[in-house]
Amino acid sequence: MKDFVFIFRQPSYDYSNSSAEEMAAINKKWNDWIGGIAAQGKFKNHGARLEVAGKVLKPGGVVTDGPFVEIRERLGGFIVVTADSLEEATTLAHGCPALDADGSVEIRPIFA
Amino acid sequence: MKQDHLKHLFQQEFSKMVAVISKRFGLQHIEIAEDIVSETFLLATETWKTKGIPVNPEAWLYTVAKQKTLSYFRRNKIFEDKVIPEINRKQEQQDNTDEFSFSQQNIKDSQLQMLFAICTPAIASEAQIGLALRILCGFGIDEIAEAFLSNKETINKRLFRAKEKLRTEQIQLAFPAEREITKRLDNVLHIIYLLFSEGYYSKTQNQILRKDLCIEALRLGVMLTEYDKTNLPKTNALIALMCFHSSRFDARQSGEGELILYEQQDEDIWNKELISQGIHFLNLSAIGEELSTYHLEARIAYCHCIKEDTAEKWEEILQLYNQLLMINYSPAAALNRTFALYKANGAEVALPEAEKLKLEDNHFYFVLLGELNKNVDKSKAIACFERAKALAKTPAEQQLMQLKIDQLLIRS
Numbered sequence: 001m002k003d004f005v006f007i008f009r010q011p012s013y014d015y016s017n018s019s020a021e022e023m024a025a026i027n028k029k030w031n032d033w034i035g036g037i038a039a040q041g042k043f044k045n046h047g048a049r050l051e052v053a054g055k056v057l058k059p060g061g062v063v064t065d066g067p068f069v070e071i072r073e074r075l076g077g078f079i080v081v082t083a084d085s086l087e088e089a090t091t092l093a094h095g096c097p098a099l100d101a102d103g104s105v106e107i108r109p110i111f112a
Numbered sequence: 113m114k115q116d117h118l119k120h121l122f123q124q125e126f127s128k129m130v131a132v133i134s135k136r137f138g139l140q141h142i143e144i145a146e147d148i149v150s151e152t153f154l155l156a157t158e159t160w161k162t163k164g165i166p167v168n169p170e171a172w173l174y175t176v177a178k179q180k181t182l183s184y185f186r187r188n189k190i191f192e193d194k195v196i197p198e199i200n201r202k203q204e205q206q207d208n209t210d211e212f213s214f215s216q217q218n219i220k221d222s223q224l225q226m227l228f229a230i231c232t233p234a235i236a237s238e239a240q241i242g243l244a245l246r247i248l249c250g251f252g253i254d255e256i257a258e259a260f261l262s263n264k265e266t267i268n269k270r271l272f273r274a275k276e277k278l279r280t281e282q283i284q285l286a287f288p289a290e291r292e293i294t295k296r297l298d299n300v301l302h303i304i305y306l307l308f309s310e311g312y313y314s315k316t317q318n319q320i321l322r323k324d325l326c327i328e329a330l331r332l333g334v335m336l337t338e339y340d341k342t343n344l345p346k347t348n349a350l351i352a353l354m355c356f357h358s359s360r361f362d363a364r365q366s367g368e369g370e371l372i373l374y375e376q377q378d379e380d381i382w383n384k385e386l387i388s389q390g391i392h393f394l395n396l397s398a399i400g401e402e403l404s405t406y407h408l409e410a411r412i413a414y415c416h417c418i419k420e421d422t423a424e425k426w427e428e429i430l431q432l433y434n435q436l437l438m439i440n441y442s443p444a445a446a447l448n449r450t451f452a453l454y455k456a457n458g459a460e461v462a463l464p465e466a467e468k469l470k471l472e473d474n475h476f477y478f479v480l481l482g483e484l485n486k487n488v489d490k491s492k493a494i495a496c497f498e499r500a501k502a503l504a505k506t507p508a509e510q511q512l513m514q515l516k517i518d519q520l521l522i523r524s
Contacts (some may be wrong), residue, residue, distance in 0.1 A: 028431075032453070039446040043438055071327030086126050 001082045003044055003110040004089040008076040008096065010103030012046040012052075037081055037092055047078035076103070080110070121169060122153050126250035129177050129214070131222035135285045136212045137185060139229060139278050142247070148184060152177045174214035181212070187405035223248065224335060224342075225285045231300045234281045239274035240303050241310060246271055249307075249328040255321055259314055264457060264480075293341050301350050301406065304332050307355050312361075330354050349406035350445035351415035355390030359383040378420045388418050408436040412448075443471050447480050459484050473505040482516065494520050 015023065034109060037043045056064050076098065081090035093105040126149055133145035152173055168174045230243045245251040245259070257267045277283075288296045311325025334353040336342040363377040394410055411431045413502055415425055432451035446469055454462035461485045471477035482496035501513035 020500035028427075031431055031434045032457070035430070035437060035453075036468070038434065038441060039449050039465070039467055040470075041446070042442040043441070045440070093431060 001084060003081055004081050004086070005106075005108045005110060006049065006081060006089075006093055006096070007078045007079050007106040007108065008098040008103060009100050010076045010101050015052075025095060025100060026097070029100070033095055033097055034079065036095070037079075040082050040092075043079035044082050047080055049065065050075060050077050065088065118157070119281045122156075123250035124169060125149075125173055126153075127223060127226075127248050129173065129221045130247055131226040131285075132212075132214055132219055133177070133181050133220075135222040135225065137181070139283055139285050142275055142278065144184065145181075146247075148177060148180045152180060153355070178214070204324065220335070220338065222285065225287060225340065225452065227300055227335070228288055228296055229283050229285050229330060231276065231281050231296060231303050232278075232281065233299060235274050235277050237303065237306065239270050239277075241306050242267060242270050243274045244303055244307060244332075245328075248332060249325075251324075251328075257323060258318060259310055259321060268345055283518075290312075290341075293343075296343065297336075297342055297347070300336070301346060304336075305330050305350060305353075305406070307332070310358070326354070326358050326361065331357065345400045345402060346404040346406050347397075348393045349410045350405055352393035352397055353406055353410040355393060356410065357416055358389065359386035359417060378485050382417070390417070392416065403435075405436060405440045408432050412436070421455075423456065426452055428454045443469075443474055444476070446484045447471070447476050450510070451480060451483070454484055458486060463488065464465045473503065475500050475505065475509065478503065479513070485494075486520065490520055490523070 018026075023050050034043060053065070058064065081089060081092055083092060086107065089109075093107055096105045098105055129149045129152070130142065130145045133148065136141045151382065155176060156169070156173060160166070160169075186312070226366050227244070227248060230240055230247060235243065242256055245256045246253070251259075253264050253267055253271075257264045260267065265394050297358070307331035308326055311322045314325070330351065333347065333354060334345050336347045337351070359405070360377065362383070363379070363381045372391055390410070391414070394414060397407055397410065412429055415429050415432070418425060418524065430449065430452040433445060433452055436445050450462055450469065451464045453465055466481055466484055478496045478500035482493045482500060485493035487497060497513050497516045497520070501517070504510045504513060
């Protein structure tokens with residue numbers, strides 16, 4: 001067994017106008033998906049969910065409020081899972097709600 | 113006083129008296145304490161047979177046990193050589209004026225300290241449960257053997273090794289230091305949880321024994337609430353959990369010892385008082401920051417106390433299981449989570465998720481797969497129930513599987 005990080009990237013999306021029901025539906029999707037990984041005994045820990053706002057420091061001391069990267073690839077957060085191989089970890093990543101939102105999951109082994 | 117009343121009295125007093133004697137003379141003499149208490153009971157049985165039961169049988173027992181203890185330690189010179197120096201040392205340290213007494217307070221303190229002593233990390237958890245059953249709950253060796261589906265010899269050996277550990281590790285009958293308590297409390301709560309599970313899910317058919325186990329676990333839990341340092345939200349959550357489960361104890365077993373599935377249980381025989389006790393403790397647990405597995409399990413158990421089958425209920429159960437699994441994976445929680453997923457999101461969502469679990473040697477895994485396939489693929493469902501039946505460990509479970517197979521066959 002080896003540890004892998006799932007890094008979630010999603011296009012920027014302004015959730016401030018979403019209704020409580022919409023937010024609850026999104027939360028449920030994520031919880032059910034992670035719950036499914038945990039039910040296989042493969043969930044290791046929550047990395048961190050990142051807040052939307054922040055700063056970017058660039059060469060020459062330039063500080064901006066963003067965009068952090070290309071608009072399609074805002075880092076949303078990450079979790080740590082365990083799997084036998086990179087292939088198995090990739091299979092686990094299927095069904096991730098970030099994909100429904102036109103985002104992606106990056107699967108990266110952690111150095112043991 | 114009838115025979116079983118006496119048995120009950122002895123069982124209750126055993127743990128109190130052993131705790132108090134061990135507290136006074138040191139945990140290394142725990143076996144002597146056990147012997148003295150057993151001798152006291154023997155004498156009581158003989159004396160009371162001819163002279164009748166005294167007005168205050170407990171006081172009688174305490175007086176006799178005290179005399180026996182003092183004379184034992186004097187006779188064997190242990191008193192002068194070892195105990196007195198030890199006591200002197202203790203008195204210097206904490207001015208321990210509390211004599212060798214069976215006062216209510218001293219009994220309570222001694223029992224709680226015994227609970228912490230037994231739950232020392234030095235002893236394996238299986239032996240801890242055995243020791244807790246013997247020393248704290250006053251169960252006989254044969255009863256413990258029955259609860260573990262084991263034999264007396266194995267249990268005796270296990271207890272002997274555990275007591276030896278108490279000696280060699282020089283475990284003291286005292287409260288752990290302030291900063292140690294939280295860590296040790298986790299272990300104590302875990303042992304109480306295992307004790308309860310042993311009773312609730314035990315494979316033994318002896319219903320009275322199983323219920324006794326659950327009641328004892330509850331009693332130990334409540335004992336912890338009487339002290340500020342151990343009366344934490346998670347302690348209350350554990351008690352709530354045990355109350356909710358216990359409320360269904362009678363309802364889930366038919367007169368013939370068959371298991372009755374949740375859906376078919378008669379909610380009128382759910383114990384309402386235990387449910388409201390559970391709610392009381394659940395409310396007490398809902399303070400502070402910590403969300404323990406006991407909190408989550410207690411809330412799940414509470415949801416199951418609402419018989420009405422609503423989408424909201426199953427959604428809540430599903431989310432609680434999602435959280436529980438993220439903190440603490442267990443095959444049972446994974447299976448229950450998938451069942452909740454089926455109830456909340458439907459069979460077509462739950463079936464592929466169930467197939468990922470791959471708990472091929474688990475009886476309940478095939479029960480679940482059978483249920484999920486029931487309306488999708490009948491022959492597959494029957495095959496699953498057949499596998500479940502082959503893996504089932506008790507006749508009651510096998511019968512239940514056959515019933516499910518028969519029902520599917522009739523339905524064609």
